[in-house]
Amino acid sequence: xxxxxxxxxxxxxxxxGGFKTYKLSGISADMSFLEMLDVxxxxxxxxxxxxxxxxxxxxxxxxxxxxxxINGQPHGPHQTTTCQLHMRSFKDGDIITIEPWRAxxxxxxxxxxxxxxxxxxxxxxxxxxxxxxxxxxxxxEIPIPKVIADESFDSATCIGCGACVAACKNASAxxxxxxxxxxxxxxxxxxxxxxxxxxxxxxxxxxxxxGACTNTGACSAECPKEIKLSxxxxxxxxxxxxxxxxxxx
Amino acid sequence: xxxxxxxxxSTLGKKLLMALTGLFLILFLVVHLAGNLQLLLPDEGRSFxxxxxxMASNPLIRVVGILNFGFIALHAIYSIILTxxxxxxxxxxxxxxxxxxxxxxxxxxxxILGTLILIFILIHLRGFWYEFKFGEIPYVTYDGETYxxxxxxxxxxxxxxxxxxxxxxxxxxxxxxxxxxxxxxxQSLGLNHKKYTPFIQKLGIGFAIVVPALxxxxxxxxxxxxx
Ligand code: SF4
Ligand code: FES
Numbered sequence: 462x463x464x465x466x467x468x469x470x471x472x473x474x475x476x477x478g479g480f481k482t483y484k485l486s487g488i489s490a491d492m493s494f495l496e497m498l499d500v501x502x503x504x505x506x507x508x509x510x511x512x513x514x515x516x517x518x519x520x521x522x523x524x525x526x527x528x529x530x531i532n533g534q535p536h537g538p539h540q541t542t543t544c545q546l547h548m549r550s551f552k553d554g555d556i557i558t559i560e561p562w563r564a565x566x567x568x569x570x571x572x573x574x575x576x577x578x579x580x581x582x583x584x585x586x587x588x589x590x591x592x593x594x595x596x597x598x599x600x601x602e603i604p605i606p607k608v609i610a611d612e613s614f615d616s617a618t619c620i621g622c623g624a625c626v627a628a629c630k631n632a633s634a635x636x637x638x639x640x641x642x643x644x645x646x647x648x649x650x651x652x653x654x655x656x657x658x659x660x661x662x663x664x665x666x667x668x669x670x671x672g673a674c675t676n677t678g679a680c681s682a683e684c685p686k687e688i689k690l691s692x693x694x695x696x697x698x699x700x701x702x703x704x705x706x707x708x709x710x
Numbered sequence: 711x712x713x714x715x716x717x718x719x720s721t722l723g724k725k726l727l728m729a730l731t732g733l734f735l736i737l738f739l740v741v742h743l744a745g746n747l748q749l750l751l752p753d754e755g756r757s758f759x760x761x762x763x764x765m766a767s768n769p770l771i772r773v774v775g776i777l778n779f780g781f782i783a784l785h786a787i788y789s790i791i792l793t794x795x796x797x798x799x800x801x802x803x804x805x806x807x808x809x810x811x812x813x814x815x816x817x818x819x820x821x822i823l824g825t826l827i828l829i830f831i832l833i834h835l836r837g838f839w840y841e842f843k844f845g846e847i848p849y850v851t852y853d854g855e856t857y858x859x860x861x862x863x864x865x866x867x868x869x870x871x872x873x874x875x876x877x878x879x880x881x882x883x884x885x886x887x888x889x890x891x892x893x894x895x896x897q898s899l900g901l902n903h904k905k906y907t908p909f910i911q912k913l914g915i916g917f918a919i920v921v922p923a924l925x926x927x928x929x930x931x932x933x934x935x936x937x
Contacts, residue, residue, distance in 0.1 A: 467805075480805065533808030558806040565799055630809065630818055631796035633721075663720055672799030673721035673792050675820060676894040682812035694902030697722055701900060704717040 462488050462553035466501065468513055469560045470572055478569070480558070490549040494537065495520060495527060497548055514572040520544040522685065525620030528627070529573055530560040535624035535683050542622060542685045562623055564632035566669040577623050579669040580637060586665035587658035588641045590650050603649050613647040616640045618686040625680035625688070631672030636680035638666045639696035640688045646699055656703035663700050724792055729898035731785040732891050738778050739921055749928055755861020756852055762842070762860045786828055793821050816886040817894070823887040830880035837867055868932040881926035888918035 463486045471478025485504070488497050495517050502512035518526035522545040531537035537546045551557065559573060567575040617640075625636035642659055645651030651658075674693060681690045717723045745765065748758040765771045809818055816823065841847065841863050850859040867873055892914030896902070901910075 530804060530806075533804065533806040534811055538811075560804055560806070563800055563802050563804055565801055628812055630800070630813075632799035633796070635721075663722055667721050670799055671721075672796040673725055674898075675792075675796075675817065676890070676897045677813035677817040679809065679812040690897065691902045691904075691907075694897050694900045696900075697726075697898060698900030700720070700722050701717070701726065704713060710713050 462490065462548070462551070462555075464488055464497075464551065464554075465556045467556065467558045468501075468573070470513070471561075471569055473571060474568055488548055490547070492548045493520070494529070494531070494543050494546040494548065514570075514574045516574050517544060523620060525622035528562050528575065528623060530562060530627055532558055535562070535627040536622075536685060540683065540685060540687065542620075545685075562627040564623075564626050564671070566632065566634070566671050567623060567626065575623075577621070579671070580621050580623065580634070582669065583634070583638055583662055583665045584641060587654070587661035588645070590645060591654060592650075605649060609647055613644050616644040616647070616688065616692055619644075619684075619688050620686060622685060624683050624685060626671065628679040628683035629672065629674075630677060630679065631675055633674045633680070634666050634669070634671040635674040635693045635696065636684060636688050636690075638662055639692035642696045642699055643692045646695065655699060656707045659696065659699040659703040660707060660709065663696070721792075721795070724788055724795075725898040727784060727788050728792070729895035731781040731788070732895045734781050735778070735785065736888070736892065736895075736917070743921055743924055746928055747924065749861065749864060750931055755850075755859065755865070758861050758864075759850060759857045759859055760852065763857050766842075782828075782831065786824070789821060789824055814890065817890040820887060820890060823883050826883045827880065827887055830876070830883070833876065837873075838864065865932055865936065868929045869936040871933065874929040874933045877929040878926045881922035884925075885918045885922040888922070889915060892917055 463484070466483045466485060467480045468483060469478060470481045483501055483504075485497070485501055488500065492500070495515070498513060498515060505512045516526045516528050518524045520527070522542045525542070527536075527543040529536065529543045531543070531546070536543045538550055539546060561567075561569050561573045562575045562577075564575075566579040567577055570576050619637060619640035621637065623634075623637070626632050626634050629636075642655075642662055645658065646655040676690070676693075678690055681688060718727060745758075745761055748761055749755065751757050838860075842858065842860050845863070848859045848862050849856050850862075851857070868877075893907075893911045896907070896910050901907075
């Protein structure tokens with residue numbers, strides 16, 4: 462199929478940037494979206510032009526590295542990652558607009574590549590369980606009900622892609638942060654530090670400049686891992702009860 | 711006490727204030743509606759006038775009334791603070807946005823809806839609240855007691871079709887605001903569970919339809935009666 466791509470090009474973080482239009486022909490419906498971009502980049506390289514920079518790594522929907530705001534939706538028209546999006550979702554003659562994630566906490570590095578290290582800093586602020594070294598604990602020493610394990614695992618499937626931030630009209634990171642808080646708060650190992658964790662991770666999220674949630678639900682509707690909005694409610698609960706009960710006056 | 715300010719100043723805390731003030735205003739709507747529906751009783755405003763007088767002279771109601779103004783102001787001020795914060799979080803807008811694919815229109819336009827409601831509240835306060843309190847108002851006597859005839863003020867106002875239209879349209883705006891706001895408040899408070907959230911969501915939609923519809927009914931009926 463033949464396509465017209467409108468791609469955001471920006472040389473560096475400080476340059477203004479703008480859209481550039483490219484025509485592509487002979488794209489197979491079986492290609493993934495990223496393979497289609499590979500074809501474009503090969504064309505550009507042959508012409509001696511700078512290829513379009515975009516993030517990707519595993520290309521199998523597990524690493525969360527691929528991004529791209531495609532035709533007005535993060536990861537394009539389906540609730541998948543961009544690497545799992547295929548060209549059969551588009552028609553011959555389509556115009557496809559590709560933009561980077563837009564959030565002040567995700568500054569653009571180049572073209573479609575954004576810096577998501579704000580997510581890493583949120584995790585570093587409390588998204589872990591402190592374990593002292595010692596003997597290996599017995600596997601079933603701590604009983605965990607299956608429903609709790611499942612719920613925690615559901616939250617843990619968040620791959621940190623940032624589509625929730627990209628989809629949210631407020632560029633809020635609450636789905637991501639709440640998934641990380643939930644995943645640990647649900648398990649006995651994580652419960653010990655859950656109050657400090659909630660306080661610290663929320664503080665870091667705010668410090669990074671992410672927006673405030675208005676409960677539109679766009680994040681969850683676009684999340685490739687279908688992280689539920691109930692996580693955000695849990696984060697709210699954890700945070701308010703933490704602020705009423707921790708020693709930090 | 712710095713922990714209180716820290717908590718309320720976080721994005722979650724500001725949302726908490728939006729939710730709490732919003733829920734209070736929702737409760738206020740119910741009480742207000744119960745009072746107003748008496749305008750439709752076929753007694754030339756007798757029940758309404760007596761009710762209005764009782765409310766105005768009850769010190770507790772007066773305190774709640776002042777609180778109500780305070781909460782409206784807080785709700786509006788925090789929405790401005792949050793909107794500005796959120797704008798800063800996304801300084802560059804997307805060229806193409808297909809938001810309808812992932813969220814409802816009202817959830818994305820609470821600010822616009824809220825602004826329209828605030829304008830309506832100002833018109834409403836000038837037209838009735840101010841008139842009742844400080845305006846020149848006729849009096850009526852029931853069983854030897856004199857009452858302000860608020861009913862007459864309302865009835866006169868709703869003879870004007872333009873006024874009726876403003877009221878009905880504003881109630882439609884309120885309906886959209888509530889259709890998101892009602893259940894959203896519970897989510898902000900951290901209340902989301904499969905046991906009760908589906909109920910809250912249905913209740914919210916029901917509330918958003920029934921309450922504004924009953925409010926809108928009053929000017930419509932009174933307009934028809936005047937002709
Ligand atoms: S919550 Fe979903 S959209 Fe957000 S980072 Fe995690 S996987 Fe991506
Ligand atoms: S490249 Fe790893 S999830 Fe898409």
